[in-house]
Amino acid sequence: MLFLEFAAAWDVYLAAAPFLPSRPAPPIGGCRRIEGVGAVADAFDLIVLDAYGVLHEGAEPYPAALEAFAALRARGKAVCVVTNAVTHAPGDVAARLTALGFPLDAGEVVSGRSLLPDLLAGEQDQGSGIMVLGSHTAPVQERFPQAIAQDWTAEALDRARGFLLIDTNGWMDDEPESRLGASLRANPRPLIVCNPDVTCPFLGKLSYEPGYFAFRLAAEIPDLPLRFLGKPYGAIYDRVAARFPGIARERILAVGDSPHTDVLGARSAGMAALLVESGLFRGRDTGRLLAECAILPDFIAPHL
Template sequence: MHVPKLLQGVGSIPDQYKGILLDQFGVLHDGKKPYPQAVEAVSELAAAGRKVLILSNSSRRAESILPKLVKMGFKESDFAGAISSGEIAWTALKERQGDFWKQLGTKCLHITWGSRGPISLKGLGLQVVTEPADAEFILAHGTEALGRGDDQEPEAIELDEIQALLQQCADKGGVPMLVANPDIMTVSGRSLLAMPGKLGQWYKGMGGEVHLLGKPDAVVYKRALEMLDLKAEEVLGVGDSVEHDIKGATAAGVDSVFIAGGIHAEDLGVFDAGDEIDLDMLRDWLAAYSSKPTFVLPFLSA
């Protein structure tokens, strides 16, 4: 059975990896503050001449990512750029390349964020509707609110209310769902927060058509390799989700580092930087997911 190699911080990453794809939530920060050694670890990677690219399932546009990291204490100069699921979704809706996108329609039921800040649809020419009967497609950016268009405040909504709306769309039929963040859960301090990928799971279970825009889809890794101008074997993906970060990297031929202290911390008993990883338990746990990361770290550390 597969056991990933335990790294002793980013300084022990082999020299063959010239590019590093970093997830955000659960790797760099917990949604509220950076992890203890994350800022130093990123700077060490950059100082070693590695190209560090953020590869995030965030449903926000890529341009918003680095400024937020800078506010947390990270140095913008340490990063080669950022790719987000939100950017991929925005571009697909803007360019409308391919039959599916051309035939999608413009009337959308928009599920977005509330307290975390709603996501703008500016420039996409969409008409936001609030009744499933009027929707030509569902756009899931968040899990907290029902959008009413950029000129109005979104309406706070509970998860069970979202389920009811999704069921109405599924019953209607022919209403595809675009998930602009495929993550199922993310870290929020010490808690876990339901993400748009969870809504996608529900809708698929209702018989609905679901399109996930982000990791683990191959398109995001193709774009990342193009941005870095590197081959897959020269790049290392770092993430805390076996279903998205590790699965996506493996499928793209990219080696990976699994961060055990992220969304799976409770499963693995890794809550603080000093906690040791039980490699025997990790081996069995990874086998249940058919996941084979190349390396493992408790947290991103220098």
């Protein structure tokens, strides 16, 4: 796995604005600072939670998040984790979070992997000729046997009809970025990115995520057929709304640690947003960074 400095990741997020949903108007009444989700939970019927940076970091749950999650359950609040972590299927993510102390069933987790079957089913020959790239590709290839196995030789990359990028967890140097980028520059073909994150908190550092590669490449190749599946794009929020059809969007609060994914996605989808400072913004000047990106949440809290 590769890691980034905050400044490098933040610059990519700022430059990605042309490829993101339009920024919504600031919240009516401005942005309120609160102690945590419990302060406003009664105003909402569904709490949508990010995972990394909100509930946990790697295998370590945040103590405040464990307490807040238990309190939401005790209040009888509906909860749904919406994550850009797509290495594992939603059911596996639910099991992992349950083991960390956040009891969830598979139906309470939505990710870009949740959208993948519908997307590939609509593709020509259900993904035929699409190369699957990532650290755990076998489940996707079992589901879509017409897709082709990853092969990082230049010849194989050039033969592929397109690419499905699940994660960059196995990238240990700049060689994968260099080879895939060179192939797509020479011949732009579809690139499906399951995880639009540029970075996320991991092991006390900031990891290199697929968005760091994809947004930079998109700026270089204006005609690149690029498709993102996760936050902040609308399809993942439509999936949440479909899973909870009795709850109006204005009664949904989404909690996350990133303005460009969690806040922008939720507010663009008609939901309220709470930005927590336990993840990406930990130890940083939240006010200055929000002024730079002009993506404002309804609420800010130090943690869940």
